[in-house]
Amino acid sequence: MSASDLPLFRAVLYRDDEATPRELALPSDVDVPPSRIRIPSEFAGASAFDVFELIDDRDWPGQATYRLTSTVPRSTDDLPEHERDSLGGTGDDLSDPEPRY
Template sequence: MSASATFTAILYRTLDPARGSCEQLPLIEPIPPTQIRVPATFVGAAAIDVYELADATDWPTSAMFIYTTTLPRTA
């Protein structure tokens, strides 16, 4: 894999599709990641949104991930 290669991660929220997004991420492995964690906020505090792999049909160009949970971070 080239260090500059990327793929499009389609981040989808089934209960709130308007909050979905697409992110360009580094293509590190020959297989798609099973989980992606994205920085977020929860009640004004730092958190992490967790997305699980749902469809890798177009891998290595893109893969779709479904939102599963938000993990609040604590100090």
């Protein structure tokens, strides 16, 4: 089954600094929602990811609700060794285009 064939669920993401939650449609082929979702972001101008923890799964499998618990800066040390070696100087975009869960 390809990623485009997987069923989707709506992840509702709450942040303390935003009045309205963000929503993402994410693929899911499991019986329980992921306990944690990581979303690419920025921290002080550097590549980072926001970590959201599951707070409500009563509407699963259609929806799960998450709250931001931390923002973690990334560095080239976070990349696999073969990708670190291929980086050629400053200005590389280390952000991950896809959410991780």
